[in-house]
Amino acid sequence: MKSLQSEALIYAQNHFKIFPLKVNSKSEQVLKSWKEEAVDDIDQVTKWWNNNPLYNIGLKTGNGLVVIDVDCKNGKNGMEQLKPFLANFPKTRIAKTCNGGYHLYYKVNREVRNSIALMEGIDVRGDGGYVLAPPSVVDDKSYAWVNNLPIAEANDAVYDFLSKTKKDTTKSLDDCCLIQEGKRNDYLFKMACYLQKKGFHDESIRLCIAKENEKRCYPSLEMKEVNSICSSALNYDKGFIQTKREVEYGGRFTAKELLSSDIKEEQDIVEDMIPIGLTLIGAPQKTGKTFFGLQLADAIASGKKFLGKNVKQGTALYLAFEDHKNKIQKRLKTMKIEEKDNLVVDVLKSDNYFDLEKRIQKELEINKDLRVVVVDTFAKMRRNKDRDYDSEYSESTLYHELAFKYNLSIILITHVKKEIDPNHPFDSIYGSRGIIAGADSIIVLFKRNFLSKNRQLAIQGKDFPEEELTICQNEMCLFEIVENDFDEQIDENLSKVINFIVRNKVYEGSHETLCSKLSLKLRGKGLQILLTKNKDFLKDSFITYEILPRTNKARLMRLVYEGDEET
Known part of the structure; x- marks a missing residue:
């Protein structure tokens, strides 16, 4: 097996624009910008692979080179989709990928952009894209050439096939829109969390993330991993999608505009009592x-x-x-x-x-x-x-x-x-x-x-x-x-006592002293009889009346208001 370093030099000698990728990776970058720095310069390529002879080889597509990427994993069989067209395609150079898929290389005389899912399991790598070139290694599996044929010029059949992007209205994506390996999990997780925060249904989130994985991630993640990402995002609190009409009250209006506008008056929740x-x-x-x-x-x-x-x-x-x-x-x-x-x-x-x-x-x-x-x-x-x-x-x-x-x-x-x-x-x-x-x-x-x-x-x-x-x-x-605003007449003396206790909360002393304090029209004994007779009424007013044990002084009593509310 030829070394990655020697093969990189051969690509450069044949004027392919190449650049290094990290060991065992399809997307982890070594350079700041592979688009700007990919070269066919022998000295630069030698310098890169001298730094690490095991760097994978990124081969820049576009500028006259197109690669039809045929995927054969995750339940997809791109080759079955491609077979009906192959008879009319010119024989060309083909590489087998580490996942059992294929890369078909063609020379083109027009611009062909990247396209994801041109057909089920088939992507196109053109202007602004790249592929891993043999003998790059991912997960201990190598890319390898299936044949030694030269790269063929695309014929009308190839161009017709590539134009399916327009016929099928499949969106063409530049490489900058693709989510490469190393960023896919983070992207899908953030997208799922965003949908969860917005209040989307669980099933809608799973379907959306699965489609994003298929259309945007290169290469696509296994569905088991996608489901795991969704499950993690769904553990967060679900947001809320406003479905009720909000009352509109903003904006600039002239008096003429307001008076001439057909504005529906909002009905009170309770008429003339509780509005919106x-x-x-x-x-x-x-x-x-x-x-x-x-x-x-x-x-x-x-x-x-x-x-x-x-x-x-x-x-x-x-x-x-x-x-x-x-x-x-x-x-x-x-x-x-x-x-x-x-x-x-x-x-x-x-x-x-x-x-x-x-x-x-x-x-x-x-x-x-x-x-x-x-x-x-x-x-x-x-x-x-x-x-x-x-x-x-x-x-x-x-x-x-x-x-x-x-x-x-x-x-x-x-x-x-x-x-x-x-x-x-x-x-x-x-x-x-x-x-x-x-x-x-x-x-x-x-x-x-x-x-x-x-x-x-x-x-x-x-x-x-x-x-x-x-x-x-x-x-x-x-x-x-109440139609007739009439209350039962209450003894004036009792009323004064109750109102006094409500305000002062407690009184402890003799009946006679309270009579004098409130200028009641009765004496101590009369007040005792009045309070005893109305003990239940006092209780209904949250006032307790208690005769205290006799001392050397006059018999004392205690009135306590127990209806205070916390503030």
């Missing part, structure tokens, strides 16, 4: 905000009116950060909510790193008609602990933008300040005004009088008039509009 965008619902503890949120979500899922207002029906996602599964189930049963698949409840732990967008994307993959996401409560997933205006405005704007991106409403149930001014209820939302400024709608559920059975529902939005409704929970804990 961000809604804040503020409520003190024990006012029924979870019942309110579940009733709202059920109305949207069912398509039935909510507090007399029309809704846009669709899937409702309820994120319960404060209640366990059994509590949610008990409330749904109390409310007699019917079984339905488009009212979805996630029971979650407090998570300051909760990815709301990812959860929305996951639900959209199942329910394309997702209309509303209710977060109960916002404090359990807030990332930003700062309560300055800029920080809170930035945070609420983020959810506003997210809602518009997916054309739905995000409802954040949030805390309110301990004291609510009935004349300015929206100022009670806990935090700075920044959290309010970024919202599209604000709802506050509160009592004008702590002892009242009724609640006030104050509603404020950017695109609908401010409104206040009086509502009350029925026996199923469902909220209904």
Whole structure:
């Protein structure tokens, strides 16, 4: 067997442009640019192979030389494809490749570009390409000449065959577009990861990568290796392809353009209450905000009116950060909510790193008609602990933008300040005004009088008039509009005591002292009788009443309010 070094010199003497490739490799380069540096200069070739006599020989094609590359591996049989044409081809020089394929060499008098998959298992190496020349070695297998015939001039049959690139619309690729050995795995893996990130189906990714391997990789990888690459990429989180229409609100318009444009008005999720965008619902503890949120979500899922207002029906996602599964189930049963698949409840732990967008994307993959996401409560997933205006405005704007991106409403149930001014209820939302400024709608559920059975529902939005409704929970804990805003009369003295305890949280002392402190119209003994008689009513108001053991002084008592909400 002749040496690689001696054969390289023979190629140079016969004016083939050649260059060295690393030992046992088809594509690993020795030179910075083989296209620019391939030569037929004897001295340069001698110098290269003196550095390493085992360098493989890269033979540059083009400039009058074309090689038809016939592949016979990976289930392909290029020779079977070529056989019908061979009878009309001139006899020419042929080399056998290390994989059992063949290289047919022809001289041409016109430009012929590289082409991948001219036919099944057949590539063309022309201008801008190269082949390994015998006796190059890959995987301990050598390239070898099948015959000693001279390289023939291509005839019309050869040119017709080569022109199949145009007839079959197969894309012709320059060598710069091919993925050579050593880079194939990395290229296919990155491509598969890209498709995975974009949210393509697993099977689509596998088919795409298999086709890229066939069309772009030279030589193609074994399918077993391609499948392994795909499996690795599919271990990463799958992305999401946006399928819902985003609300468009960007661009430059004149007043004339806006007024003359046929713009379809977006329907509120709940008429004049909850638009597409961000809604804040503020409520003190024990006012029924979870019942309110579940009733709202059920109305949207069912398509039935909510507090007399029309809704846009669709899937409702309820994120319960404060209640366990059994509590949610008990409330749904109390409310007699019917079984339905488009009212979805996630029971979650407090998570300051909760990815709301990812959860929305996951639900959209199942329910394309997702209309509303209710977060109960916002404090359990807030990332930003700062309560300055800029920080809170930035945070609420983020959810506003997210809602518009997916054309739905995000409802954040949030805390309110301990004291609510009935004349300015929206100022009670806990935090700075920044959290309010970024919202599209604000709802506050509160009592004008702590002892009242009724609640006030104050509603404020950017695109609908401010409104206040009086509502009350029925026996199923469902909220209904109260036609006659009338509350049962409560003893004035009891009312003063309850309001005092709600504000101050605890009182420990004598009945007589409390009577004096609150200017009650009764004495100590009378207050003791009043509180004892209304002990259950106090309990319903989250106040415990306890007579303390007698001391040398007057008998003392303790009143404690246990209804405080975390802030």
